[in-house]
Amino acid sequence: MIKRLLPMLVAGIVSASLPATAAAATEDYRISEKPLEMTIHMHFRDKYAWDENWPVARKAAELTGITLKGVASRVGTNSQEMFNLMMVTGDLPDVVGGDALKDNFFKYGMEGAFLPLNDLIDEHAPHLKQMLADNPAIKKAITAPDGNIYYIPYIPDGKAARGYFIRQDWLDKLGLQQPQNVDELHAVLTAFRNQDPNGNGKMDEVPYFARQWPELIRLVTLWDARSTGSDAYHEFYIKDDTVRFGYADPEYRVAMRNLAQWYKEGLIDQEVFTRGARSREFLLGNDLGGMTHDWFASTSGYNESLADKVPGINLVPFAPPASPTGVRMEENGRIEVKPDGWAISHANEHPVETIKYFDFVFTDTGRKLFNFGVEGEHWNLVDGKATYTPEVLGSDKPVNAQMWEIGAQIPVGFHMDYAYERQWTNDIALAGIDLYEKENYIIPQFSGIAMTVEERKVYDKHWPNILTYMLETQQAWILGSRDVDADWDSYMQRINDLGFEKVQAALQSGYNRQYR
Incomplete structure (x- = not known):
């Protein structure tokens, strides 16, 4: 445990930045007259x-005068363990960043390991200050229980993320229409299973498949249940200002009953829990997969990549089938603010310069740099818009992978620009995205709760065991080794014995404080 540290009087630290008037006159983003190196x-x-050798990092250093030198091992394979080890040693660099660190930033920030940024933003970061003023929901989401902001977040752009895809060529061959409700979906998947749409004379079709097995559980929304509240799996959600968890709702019982039946009928991939991340390539590439729920941009690309191997393949997005009550729900979307970003440690001797570097990333120039890479090398300005070069768009590597390799689109505190993704998203995916957004199928994503120390203790003590039990039971129900209706009362009793109601009460307390 890091000992509580004395607060630093950052207001008295003198910045070595250029005068504001000079910067404005020259549009110079230089923060330090002399090159300044800090660790991250x-x-x-x-x-x-x-x-620090990434093209994006080098360009940012050139523009600002500040070089961030990486100190994390480049051969490590567990980001969270590496963060934990750093915190245990107490030997902190100037800046700490990464994905899924919000709760850690809150926890250790309140203990003194990270600096409160409120005054630094107010006095030295005009772009960040304006962003928070324009987005009060984001400000609430990144504010710790003590009222301080300890990290600058990664802010996504756009609404749509994943959607339902179906083999239109199989529908056409069988003379079927796209399913409009859950009953029609059951009928279509049954036809995929029994009527040989791939034409090989074998009953080898896999009607529904998913790369990540929680995308199977996502189907509970077809019966008005919930599997999560955010863009991460197995999270709490909010209904009528009440903190809820989908796997404890009565609708979930009905949904599990139906999913178990679908699995028994062979409508769901019998290896859905074990096939793994390449199931999409394997099942589509062998003309076996009929329907999935996955990312718009990457999934739609298989029509092109498999055109020679699977002639006539036509995998298209379609509207979420309506539940028995008539609800069409897309549970997954882009969350308003990610739990990713970066913070300033107590060991940092240049907090003013650092917050100005963070602020640079929210300028127009900084945002383009961290979204698209280096102008003239990775993109050019065309009709006022950052447009990737033919070399980037025509590469064998996906654009997002190219960006990660140069230091763009990484989980620092930055504002994503959806134009980065739209450029390499094909027309099929764009049509699906437009459909989901225009018809308002995508439900709001919840950004989470900033817990106090006591609330966090309750959560950490009880929740891991509760979730493990829920997921183990969930899988047993679907596979048919246990029955949801026979188990339900004992299941609910068990999760409450494990502390579910205590966790729910702790989160409700945090929600009321933060959002109400």
Whole structure:
């Protein structure tokens, strides 16, 4: 545990920045007259680490005069463990960043490990200050229980993320229409299973498949249940200002009963829990998969990549089928603010210069740099818009992977520009995105709760065991080794014995304080 540290009087620290009038006159983003080097621990997605040699990092250093030198191991494979080890040693760099660190920033910030940024933003970061003024929901989401902001977040852009996809060529072959409700969907999947749409004379079709098995659980929304409240799996959600968890709702019982039946009928991939991340390539590439729920941009690309291997393949997005009560729900969307970003540690001797660097990323120039890469190298301005070069768009590597390799689109505190993704999204996906957004199928995503120390203790003590039990039971119900109706009363009793109501009460307390 990091000992509580004495607050730093950052207001008295003198910045070495250029006068504001000079910067404005020259549109110079230089923060320090002399080159200033600071350290950053940033390991993210279990395989990437900040590299000062990234083109984006080099360009930012050129423009601002500040170089962030990465100190996280580039061979590490567990970002969270590396963060924990750093905190245990107490040897903190100037800046700490990465994905899924919000709760850690709150926890250790309130203990003194990270600086409160409120005054620094107010006095030295005009672009960040304006962003928070324009987006009060974001400000609430990143404010710790003590009223302080300890990190600058990654802010997504756009609404749509994932959607339902179906083999239109299979529908056409069988003379079927796109399913409009859950009963029609059951009928279509049954036809996919029994009527040989791939034409090989075998009953080998897999009607519904998913790369990540929680996308199977997402189907509970077809019966008005919920599987999560955000863009992460298995999260709490809010209904009528009440903190709820989908796997404890009565609608979930009905949904599990139906999913277990669909699995028994062979409508769901029998290897959905074990096939893994390449199931999309395998099942579509072998003309076996009929329907999935996945990312718009990447999923729609299979019509082109598999055109020679699977002639006539036509995988298209379609509207969420209506539930028995008539609700069409797309549970997954882009959350308003990510739990990713970066913070200033107590060891930082240049907090003013650092917050100005953070602020630079929210200028028009900084936002383009961290979204698209280096102008003239990765993109050019065309009709006033950042447009990728033919080399980027025509590469064998996906554009997002190219960006990660140069230091763009990484989970620092920045504002994503959806134009980065739209450029490499094909017309099929764009039509699906427009459909989901125009028809308001995508439900609001919840940004989470900033817990106090006591609330966090309750959560950490009880929730891991509760969720493990829920997921184990969930899988047993679907696979048919247990029955949801026979188990339901004992299931609810068990989760309450494990502390579910205590966790729910702690989160409700935090929600009331933060949002109400």
